Amino acid sequence: MGTDRVGGVRRPVRAVVYAACGVVLLAGCASMPDRGDLRDVESTPRQDSQLQVFAMPPREDAPPAEIVQGFLEALTSDDPQYATARQYLTRGASGDWRPERSTTVLAGGPDIQVDRVTERDSTDNYAFTLTGSKVARVDDQQSYTPMGGHYSQPVHLTQDKKSGQWRIDVLPQGVVMGQSDFQRNYMSVNKYYFASNTWADVAPAATAVADPVFVRRRVDAMTQVVRSLLSGPTKWLGPAVSSSFPAGTALRRGVTSLVPDDQNRLTVPLNEKASGVGREECRQMATQLLFTLQNLTPTVDAVTLQGADGGTLCSFESGRAETVATRGSVKRPDYLYFVDDKQRLVRISDTGTASGAEPVPGALGEGVQKLQSAAVSWDERTAAGVGSDGRSLFVSSLVAGGALDAPALQSQGRAEDDRLTAPSWDARGDLWVADRDPARSRLWVLEQGGGEPLEVKVPGLKGRVDAVRVAADGVRIALVVKADNNSKSLLIGRIERDEKAGERPVVSVLGLRSAAPELENVTAMSWAGDSRLVVAGREQGGVQTMRYVQVDGSTPEGPPPAALTGVQSIAAAEDDRLPLVASSSEDGIVRLPSGAQWQKVTKDGMAPVYPG
Structure with missing residues (x-):
């Protein structure tokens, strides 16, 4: 040096x-x-x-x-x-x-x-x-x-x-x-807490939510991360999540460093605040630790939690953590979906080619109702599609022979670009969409994809929502917001629900913050991990670019996606082994396998999506 x-x-x-x-x-x-x-x-x-x-x-x-x-x-x-x-x-x-x-x-x-x-x-x-x-x-x-x-x-x-x-x-x-x-x-590390604002009657397991923090890279990062996890979620995420660690839980006095043993097991000695936890609560604590530590390093396969007296509270292996909580998608997607040249919803296997595309089972694959965009639920059993004129939202099960129900939602916007955005599902089965009608632009959520739509309150929003992507956890939502000067910015909000007995919940998006401050005109975006998104847009000065961003507005490590011109939409999977897919005005639908260049899927298609 x-x-x-x-x-x-x-x-x-x-x-x-x-x-x-x-x-x-x-x-x-x-x-x-x-x-x-x-x-x-x-x-x-x-x-x-x-x-x-x-x-x-x-x-x-x-x-x-x-x-x-x-x-x-x-x-x-x-x-x-x-x-x-x-x-x-x-x-x-x-x-x-x-x-x-x-x-x-x-x-x-x-x-x-x-x-x-x-x-x-x-x-x-x-x-x-x-x-x-x-x-x-x-x-x-x-x-x-x-x-x-x-x-x-x-x-x-x-x-x-x-x-x-x-x-x-x-x-x-x-x-x-x-x-x-x-x-x-x-370095940025995700610590994990549990969603506390989803509807409990539809939750098969706890949902883990990523909370990114920055720790010093070479100053015992593992101990830093554990201390940060025990201290609780950040102020921004805190209102929407909970921790299984009892309030005041910290490392036992005198513990200055945590190091896995030769069996890749990390022992975490805790203070007296954790001494009275039950078995199930301890399993949840261990799951939070495992999700967090595996985001930091792959060398931790199990954790043992100790009480203040040195006794073992519980031991837990990483393979069992998914039985306690889900993180991101419940499973690897079976298909990639897109709207074909007949404006039907079709699907191909995640490694297949357009020649193998088949219409989805059910009404949205039959072509009776022409579509401009669609979204498929995480379990790949239900789809939602916006009609070709952007006015109507349809929801249909992916079952052969299913009839097309009346629109679940309609927009009164005069121009096509002033009507409904592409829809988006969270892993709990709730469907999100925005109406861009200048007379009354609104964000909507349909509980379990049906019923009377709930208008979502977005206090402090300056402009109208031009695109919506909700995270799988149902806690965070990405919005492209169009300002009065026609610039489009990417904002991340926190979803909160206020439920009162006998009444429908009040759903709000709070704490809006910029996730791509260097881009002055965002044209497309998609979630690409627990706390990462992929974004296409124009930098200040007019340069078109595509990049990864973190939900906190920082730039993740690693190279950005290869350049692609004319990006209209992007689809990324929670599983980073699957290729990034985009719709380009010049090349149609293309995908980007790891370590390769963009490859054409089909010229005759648009609006590609993975489940979500």
């Missing part, structure tokens, strides 16, 4: 430990000027995951500028408690500083500006201002939120009268770093 140059100023070089081979590379700090402006602290290039980066302590008689620069470098190291970073602070400042409070991510790293007034007026104190362009913030619950705007925070230094050493005595709370340093230091 070489020495970076920032505006002609040499930066302190961190020590890099090669964990795989045990070699330690140390580089000394070069002298830095203590006057003049210092420019952008560039984020360092991403490092190999086997590397651990440790900060260098302050050099004897280092000038103020070098102290600030060294402190910022120390924030990007793999020091678990930021012990080296604290060496750049006065004793009082170190006691007051709370690095765990937040992490602020800046586009290119913090820019250091000298406060000239303080510089002239005193010889024993010095002030700087850290500035930059905000990208995101990770809060004290490790929850990620995209941000924009200008960052500006003061940093003040004082010179110790006895030692003559400069140290920071005023600094912002939390941690600040550049975007590439954040990507090197942090």
Whole structure:
């Protein structure tokens, strides 16, 4: 790792430990000027995951500028408690500083500006201002939120009268770093809780809901994730989920690290709050842990939960977790569905070709009612289709000989584009669709796909819903919202139900937040995992793109899908072994197998969907 140059100023070089081979590379700090402006602290290039980066302590008689620069470098190291970073602070400042409070991510790293007034007026104190362009913030619950705007925070230094050493005595709370340093230091992990707002009488098992958080990648990530799971869901998801861990449950006092044994079993010692749990509750606790840990690493096959006295509360293997709760789709889809050139709903096997397409059993496959879009329930027993004029929503069982019932819902929109969106099912069997009628645009849900539609309240919505995709868990929903200026953004909302005895529930979508802030015109989207979506749209500046995004607005690791022009719709399965499928204005229906390029399925078809 070489020495970076920032505006002609040499930066302190961190020590890099090669964990795989045990070699330690140390580089000394070069002298830095203590006057003049210092420019952008560039984020360092991403490092190999086997590397651990440790900060260098302050050099004897280092000038103020070098102290600030060294402190910022120390924030990007793999020091678990930021012990080296604290060496750049006065004793009082170190006691007051709370690095765990937040992490602020800046586009290119913090820019250091000298406060000239303080510089002239005193010889024993010095002030700087850290500035930059905000990208995101990770809060004290490790929850990620995209941000924009200008960052500006003061940093003040004082010179110790006895030692003559400069140290920071005023600094912002939390941690600040550049975007590439954040990507090197942090990783996104899904922790899992149980849906608490679905209709209980139709729930065969608990539904696990992903709650993504960011943890430090090489600072005992497993223990961090377990602590985060025990502390409860993030504020955004909390109102819609519950945890099986009793309130106040934490790791037993004195437990500092969790490591699986040679049988891939992780033992988790808990405090006294968990001591009275029953067998079924303990199984649910173990399921939450297994779902969470397997999202972090495949090396945990079983967990053992211990009480405060060291006794075993329960042991549970990963293969049994699906008997306690479902996660995503209940099963791998049997078919890929699309609307063919006769405007019928047809299906092919997930690995088949268009030549093998067959009309679905039932009325929607007979062609009596022509369709423009459709959705198939997760159990692949029921389908919903929007008529070719976009005015009517039909629901029909996928059984041969079934009659087509009257429309379940109709729109009064004058233009075709001002009528019904494509529908979407959640795994509980509820059907969602939006009416784009400018006179009264609304979001609807049909309980179990039928009955009187329920209008869904969406407080704070600015614009109209132009596309709907509900997550399999029935807790989160993705909406493409069209604003008055015709831009289309992707928002994620939290579904909440207020049920009162003898009355129909009040269903609301709350907590709307952006999932693709860099796209100014989203044209298509689909869920592509427990907390991931695939999105097609136009970037600010007019570049068409397709990418994966997380529900919290962050960008997941890994390459984006291969470019595709003229994307009209996208279909992704919860099972990531199945290919991504899209409808293109130029190529018809195409699919993207893993490690391959887009392949044509059929030119004569549209609106492909997997169940959901």
